[in-house]
Amino acid sequence: MSAKGVLVRVSTYAALIVMALATLFPLLWVTSIAFMRAPERFAGTPPLWPDHPTLVNMVNIVHQQRIGYYFLNSLIVAAATTPLSVLVAGLAGYALAQAKFRAHRLVSWIVMFAVLVPNQALVLPLFEMFSAVHLINHYAALILPAAANAVSIVLIQAYARGIPADVLDAARIDGASEWRTFFSVVVPLMAPMLAAVAVLTFVVSWNDFMWPMIAMQKVDMQTLPVALASIDREHYQNIGLMAAGATVAILPMMFVFLASQRYYLRAVSAGSLTD
Amino acid sequence: MxxxxxxxxxxxxxxxxxxxxxxxxxxxxxxxxxxxxxxxxxxxxxxxxxxxxxxxxxxxxxxxxxxxxxxxxxxxxxxxxxxxxxxxxxxxxxxxxxxxxxxxxxxxxxxxxxxxxxxxxxxxxxxxxxxxxxxxxxxxxxxxxxxxxxxxxxxxxxxxxxxxxxxxxxxxxxxxxxxxxxxxxxxxxxxxxxxxxxxxxxxxxxxxxxxxxxxxxxxxxxxxxxxxxxxxxxVGWPPMNFLDGDWLENSGLDAHCIDYGIRPERLLLQPSSSADAFIAGRLERIESFGGEWQVEISRNGSRVIARVAPNPELRRDNELRLWFRREDLYAFDRATGRRLQG
Known part of the structure; x- marks a missing residue:
């Protein structure tokens, strides 16, 4: 390797390490705070490492704050939203990419436009709609609006354009119905992008705050981020409790990312779909 | 089936x-x-x-x-x-x-x-x-x-x-x-x-x-x-030659509203009792395919290709006559492109 090549490689790694540290540092710090005793916590800025690690915050967050309850709410919502949203976006994205129908351009434009609408702008009309059908304080209030996500549809549409039309025609001539073609040929070919969309959907659902706060007014129905925010309001000086809640909230996402990173990376680096 | x-x-x-x-x-x-x-x-x-x-x-x-x-x-x-x-x-x-x-x-x-x-x-x-x-x-x-x-x-x-x-x-x-x-x-x-x-x-x-x-x-x-x-x-390679222009000016054939065509393998280097008509042009190119040569003659910018047996006497830029039998000519209506029989 030339001297220049070495330099490029070293600086690439240096930049990546800096970025990785910048991303990981807050996570590690929060996790570290979650295991600190009270005196350490109150001494101004918390130290980076607990002198006397303890589980007291964890025990409190589970017992006093019933975090398991909110965790379960979040899990139910995210676990229901993810497959539903992937199915809807998969079907819609594939149809927009490959099917020929009259209003094709119009529908594509509407979906593109929907990407540009901020979620905050939807809160009021959503609340009116879900109040009207008495679904406020139901899981459905969080699951249904997330089931059709314009960003997911656009991502899958772009990916599905790469499926060779001949392969789809071959499936039709082989005798497959449109549904069979979709599930036996299209879904396996789009698997990397579907996995990526699934991860994104799960993360967005898990982290969502504004709409769940408004739609879930009963404390019993609150999701984890909303519940954590109210811990912050009630125990504003108890930073250890907050950190413990945040640490628990991170775990499922870490699991989802680790389990799916193989597919996820393949989709992000957008491989070709040809044989 | x-x-x-x-x-x-x-x-x-x-x-x-x-x-x-x-x-x-x-x-x-x-x-x-x-x-x-x-x-x-x-x-x-x-x-x-x-x-x-x-x-x-x-x-x-x-x-x-x-x-x-x-x-x-x-x-x-x-x-x-x-x-x-x-x-x-x-x-x-x-x-x-x-x-x-x-x-x-x-x-x-x-x-x-x-x-x-x-x-x-x-x-x-x-x-x-x-x-x-x-x-x-x-x-x-x-x-x-x-x-x-x-x-x-x-x-x-x-x-x-x-x-x-x-x-x-x-x-x-x-x-x-x-x-x-x-x-x-x-x-x-x-x-x-x-x-x-x-x-x-x-x-x-x-x-x-x-x-x-x-x-x-x-x-x-x-x-x-x-x-x-x-x-x-x-259909056919090299494609059929169409004798547009004045290729046939002294053949006695009516080239008025008729296009004549001839396959490259029907053009001969030597006359015979049946192949008594010819076209003539300058030999532009000789391409060898081993057992067969393709020769190209031109006349007033129009080209004709023939498939012939290898012949070392052929010289580029010389005048070359290619002989054919009249019945090997194809006649087409110039306006419609339809083949004219007989």
Whole structure:
């Protein structure tokens, strides 16, 4: 390797390490705070490492704050939203990419436009709609609006354009119905992008705050981020409790990312779909 | 096996552009017919219409006597081999072969037996566990053929199946295809832009241009008795010479509203008792193909090519006479392009 090549490689790694540290540092710090005793916590800025690690915050967050309850709410919502949203976006994205129908351009434009609408702008009309059908304080209030996500549809549409039309025609001539073609040929070919969309959907659902706060007014129905925010309001000086809640909230996402990173990376680096 | 009938089949695009016009053609049961034409002539569209992938605007398509105009592809009893093979990239060779039977809910044991039998026939038995990306071009082609064969369709549609292969492999696959047709006895429609492929494979040949059938005949008939100037010029290599301009000025032939053409192999270096007419021009180029030379003469900017036996006496830039028999000339109406007989 030339001297220049070495330099490029070293600086690439240096930049990546800096970025990785910048991303990981807050996570590690929060996790570290979650295991600190009270005196350490109150001494101004918390130290980076607990002198006397303890589980007291964890025990409190589970017992006093019933975090398991909110965790379960979040899990139910995210676990229901993810497959539903992937199915809807998969079907819609594939149809927009490959099917020929009259209003094709119009529908594509509407979906593109929907990407540009901020979620905050939807809160009021959503609340009116879900109040009207008495679904406020139901899981459905969080699951249904997330089931059709314009960003997911656009991502899958772009990916599905790469499926060779001949392969789809071959499936039709082989005798497959449109549904069979979709599930036996299209879904396996789009698997990397579907996995990526699934991860994104799960993360967005898990982290969502504004709409769940408004739609879930009963404390019993609150999701984890909303519940954590109210811990912050009630125990504003108890930073250890907050950190413990945040640490628990991170775990499922870490699991989802680790389990799916193989597919996820393949989709992000957008491989070709040809044989 | 089935007979395929096309009756006044037309296809127009949304913008009224004509892709196919009044196609009338019958492919007999067990016949291999090739469809040839320049790119954009509508030959692939014709195949897609028969397969049911494209809708026709008017006319009728019958397969085995049944009108199939409104049937989806899966109900038409056809199989198709695509130009780029169109194998399912995420399935192994075995799964690719089995897919058509599996979606038709054929019992697993029967599927397995048929897949293995076909694989043996096509020399794919060692490759059943491989994915398409792990196959060579020829192996992919055989897999695509096998996938179509397994279904035992009434009509076999092939859309330029050899065009993505390199030339030696193409010749080999052409022989295999021909043998396969003999063995299977299935009705086949073979679309190609390569006229030599069309002539060598087809029992009959359909020449298509601008969405219209120019001629349907045996390969010999197409070559020897082209029905119009287009067919005459399209079929044969090097193409037929058209003696436009003043090539025939002292031959006594009426070149007024008639175009004359002659095949390159019908031009001779020496006169004979029957070959007593000639054209003359400057020898521009000699191209050797080993046992045969192609010589090109020009006159006032117009060129004529002849296929002749190697002759070391030929010199470039000399005046050269090429002799022919008058009955070897083809005459075409200049206005319509139609062949004039006699």
């Amino acid at each position: 089935a007979r395929l009938e096309l009756q006044r089949v037309s296809k127009l695009l949304a913008n009224r552009q004509v892709v196919l016009q009044d196609i009338d053609c019958t492919v007999n049961d067990g016949e291999l017919i090739s469809v040839v034409g320049p790119s954009g002539c509508g030959k692939s569209t014709l195949l897609r219409c028969v397969a049911g992938l494209d809708k026709i605007t008017s006319g009728d398509i019958r397969i085995g006597g049944q009108r199939v105009n409104d049937l989806p592809p899966q109900q038409r009893n056809v199989a198709m081999v695509f130009q780029n093979h169109a194998l399912y990239p995420h399935m192994t060779v075995y799964q690719n072969l089995a897919f058509g039977l599996r979606v038709r809910r054929v019992a697993r044991a029967i599927v397995d037996a048929r897949v293995r039998r076909t694989a043996v026939r096509l020399g794919l038995e060692a490759l059943l566990g491989r994915y398409p990306r792990e196959l060579s071009g020829g192996q992919r082609q055989r897999t695509a053929l096998g996938r179509a064969m397994l279904r035992e369709p009434g009509v076999f549609l092939l859309d330029e199946p050899l065009s993505s292969l390199d030339i030696p492999l193409r010749a080999e696959m052409r022989r295999e295809l021909s043998a396969l047709h003999t063995a299977l006895g299935t009705t086949m429609v073979y679309v190609t832009h390569d006229q030599s492929e069309a002539l060598s494979l087809g029992q009959r040949v359909v020449v298509l241009a601008d969405g219209q059938i120019q001629q349907i005949d045996t390969p010999d008939g197409i070559y020897k008795e082209p029905s119009n100037r287009f067919v005459a010029g399209f």
